[in-house]
Amino acid sequence: MTTTHEVTFPVTDPEEILKLRAGDEVVVQGHIIGIRDRTQIRIFDQGQEPPMDLRGAFLLHTAPGVRKRDDGGYDKVCIGTTTSARMVRFTEPLGERYGVRAICGKGGFPDEAIEPMRRHGMVYFAIVGGAAALETTQIEEIEEVAWEELMPECLWKFRVKDFGPLTVGIDAHGNSLYHDVQAAAQEKLKELFARI
């Protein structure tokens, strides 16, 4: 039996994250931050401080499709989520140095994310990859954009309403659905190989 939660980001109370368990359903309110490969390469490999506060933040792995307005702001066109696994090595410093509490993407993180997430009280949220038409309707506004020269891999601030449904893929207690599914599948493969 799984539970459904509503969480508003950024979070200030660590309990908001600790109460979540792998497999639970979550709907998110408040503000989330869009981030991607080049954004994180700039922060961690090139040593540039992010011009947004990431404490208690929810990070979304995205490079949105947008339309620039005459006033310099951006309208959403189509906003979806990219594969997380490419960016797993940034998990530890995001939690330790910047106090990020949630990372959301598609396809999951490998096992190397489990320990940093447990240590820093973080979770990984699985979104449905490719479901961008729905996701776009749940993003109310693009409130801020930094590092526009990395377009579309900038740092984005979105205001969201009823963002989800998300599934807790990795919780802050050392549990990972991806680990469990992969372990079971490897066992199953042995059986299938014996049969074919």
Added chain:
Amino acid sequence: MSTVATDLQAVVEDAAAHLYVWALKDIPQDLRDALVEAQKRETSVPGQRVLQTIIRNVEIADDEKNLVCQDTGIAVYTCRVGERFPLHPVRIYEALRDGTARATLEHPLRSNAVHTITRENTGPNVGHRLPIVHWEFVPDWDGLDVKCVPKGSGSENMSFLKMCVPADGVKGIKQFVLESIVGAGGKPCPPGIVGVGIGGSADYAMYLAKEAIARPIGTRNADPVVAQLEDELFELLNETGIGPMGLGGDVTVLQCHVEHADTHMTLNPVAVNYQCWAARRATAHVAADGTVDLDREA
């Protein structure tokens, strides 16, 4: 003759511009049916959640006239050119490139094209050898079929090649496909279409795998031996338990399609190309007089 050719080039360019956006917004009926079918047989809680969300997403894309997925991919076209079609493939290629760029700027669509080393953007989804066009030439015909398959990177990154040896046999082929899809886990946005290319050479096997993912879902190879392999792999892949978005479940793939070529006696190549659940494709049939018939199901 040159007037006709110029007009036809404009017709093909318009068709390409239309196909690219249309494919991104309006997924084929066979795919819609396969997703509903998948949702009926999925028993895991996260798997159900994923499939219900996917189906809701497709409906919202219809209602809002938005893209199904934000990844506009790399534009891949397959052209079947009749030997008497009155526009040279050089001009067909120009038309496809210009149509892709125009659609990207006009919609606007996210531009994904970058130089492989510098990673600088090379233009509106065009660049050196982009879009990618595959050619087939058809004797005794004066028409042109253009199929557009926008290929997302999440699934394209989950492509695998193994040069099995003849002694590995069909068992080796099956093992490699199973290992590949289990290893890919949730990354390629399952449940999708697993394309398998066997035989030929290393490069041709991968081309065949790409051809396999662009077929309508559930079609079967004309060669009964290959069709049987498709059935077996489909069953086996859905026993792995990877499930929708890799969160565990009964539905790991919507289908498995296999294409084959005859090969050298010492070769046994097997290539896997994955197509995500948003398996987008759209086709235009262009007649010699410039008449265009749009076809979502081909």
